[in-house]
Amino acid sequence: MAMISFTPFSSKQLTTLNWWRSEPQMQAIICDGAVRSGKTFSMSLGYVFWSMIMFDGQQFGIAGKTIGSLRRNVIRPLTGALSTIGMSVIDHRSDNMIEVAFDGVTNYFYLFGGKDESSQDLVQGITLAGFFFDEVALMPESFVNQATARVSVEGGRFWFNCNPAGPYHWFKQQWIDEADQKKALRVHFTMRDNPSLTADVIDRYEHLYSGVFYKRYIQGLWVMADGIIYSNFDETTMVKELPDGAVPDESWVSCDYGTMNATTFALWQHWDNAWYCTDEFYHSGREAGHQRTDAQYADNMEEFYQHNGLDKKSVRIILDPSAKSFRTELRQRGFSTRHARNNVLDGIREMMTLMSNGVMYWSKKCVNTFKEFNSYMWDEKAADRGEDKPIKQNDHAMDRDRYMAEMVIVPRMRHDGFYD
Template sequence: MATGEPRLSEKQEISIAHSNAWLNVWEGSIRSGKTVGSLLRWMEYVYNAAPGGDLIIVGKTFDTVSRNVFGPLTDPSVMGPAAKLVTYTRGASSASILGRQVEIVTANDAKAEGRLRGLTGAGAYVDELTLIPKEFFKRLVDRQSVEGAKIFATTNPDNPGHWAKKEWLNRADDLGIRSWHFTLDDNPALSAEYVARMKKAFTGLWYRRYILGHWVMSEGAIYEAFDPAIHVVDEVPPITQWLCDSVDYGTVNPFADLLIGLGNDGRIYVVSEYRHDSRAARRQMTDAEYSAARRRWLQGVAQPGTNILGVQPPWTIVDPSAASFIEQLHRDKVSGVMPADNTVLDGIRTIASLFAADRLRVHRSCAGLIDELPGYSWDDEKAEKGEDAPIKLEDHSCDALRYGIRTTEALWRPHIPTLLEVAA
């Protein structure tokens, strides 16, 4: 290997040398080297073997393509001197790779397959196959009509009933597909200390999938690492930065609002909770009443470590389906109102990692959240169908927690140790 090129493991070298099928898949645990191996093979394909026609890079969003694909492609420490021959502007619909134009196509919803119309595929690179819609991938395969066209894809494991596993990877021999399974030990760039930290950052389902690299069903409790003896506290340290109050809206169902801040000990704290259960109270509240109740609640919260009453968080994160309540907050001149990021699994995984690392704690006064967390469980019926989803029952404060943590991630992540970097 020439000086300046990345150091590769034996499995990476084998996968690069033998990925000559029409579909080649690098699958396995996080940070296992599958992305580097697949991208080096993609670069080699673009330069030496790709026939004339349209070359395509596919990802869920432009942000994920920029981070997961062009981050490594333009990094000399990963790609060596070839990194200088990759030109891409974040959010652009095309790039230049080794002198070839490559189309960037996002696939984040059921309508995405329309973006492939008119393409005459000569090759494609797919980032995170399991996040791509099923029909989009079928259309992508159909579009590789140029003789010799090949697809290269990466993915972390998912539910074993997922279409990518069931319809493609499980039929690899019959369909002429090549795949390689990677674990953390297959990445020579990782130190033993880093690997140990990663293994501590996950628990339960996420450990089995993202550390062991297994395709396993979701089952049992979602937040297996949650321990009231550790994560429920009577005292909250001084808050160095308020993150948000976060609302799961309900009229018939309970309304839950959590106040979340970053403590001076490097942990995130759920400091206080407002909750109204219309069934228990036998009284429904209007949007205006909820807005007024929220204001009174925040005015009465004591700032930890002080005698000061009243908190005005910079952001109010609201259930994105609660359009009428969002409008009411705007009318009441509440600043920083934002619809929540409702990517369920990403939010759950992040919170699970925070609990596992003891970087998220809850004040004992937050009774609704504390009651819900132990029983927050995976839906067995949906798991049988290949879907990962929580049971939609007694989850209102849990949803509010997910909204707040996920949506404010850019605020708290710089202050949380690198133990959690893989939870992004």
């Protein structure tokens, strides 16, 4: 297990380590605020310290949105830190349980994923002495309620951390706004509360986000997503042609499919560390007054490839995950397709980052894309319910381009170390 080196803790990180001593009347701690602010590491370490000092032979819970994200973001650095200071850590992966022993004391930490409503079933029946929720704002209320109900050992406490969401999010209203009534200590973090970050790293992260995501992830504010979604779109800087004579080293086509709704596909070409949307196809059955069949749209794809000199085998299509019949038609014609993921919020955030950092450009041919950039809106009624959702209108080119960002551009940049 990899050992780690420690940077001296900030005052807020020290609070997360020792709050249960200095604030013995408190039953919970809530740490919210900016990304990369050091709250997760210090909280997870403090959680284990508390459990090892206050209990022996007890069971505890640790939850992330998924088991995979929990192991990657919390368990890996945590177990490295515990091993560095001399604790024995045994990972029972088949049981999703971490056994920690030190100085004659042994406790057991069960790992849970709280990604949807069905996740509440995972924690039923277990008795726990404490629970740590990583990124609690991404979890459904039902899971958190079920998990907190399992903490029935005398002296048990709750540990929550998250980046902010909207002001009407259930966790904001029921825990942060009612912190005093629930005897919860709230600690608000910024990136400057993480002493391991240099000024250059902080500056890089501040340029990763824009719009509502900047306010939430950098400023740490619980603000509503409203108005135009891609408020950072700037035609003067983001409408740019592939330079004359440039030879792209890679090409993809991304596609969003509809019957009465629009079907659109776009050609993406990579050159000089940027991706250019050099051409688009767009047809709305509703606006045209007639819908097209899968075969007709496949004919359109054939023409699109021929017009742009593309090879079916080497230029793959990232396809709307709901377009099963269209996928079959394309494959029968020799096209190579890839199934897109539909992580809407993550994809929007990632695409805004790419746009603001000069990674995604659009040709002046993409007139339908520009119309959608200027009319793709957050759903205010959903925001009033504490949910972040776009209105399902003027979103076809937006979904198409988001598939490209999610499936190709961001993974490549992460692999090359340019995107965290």
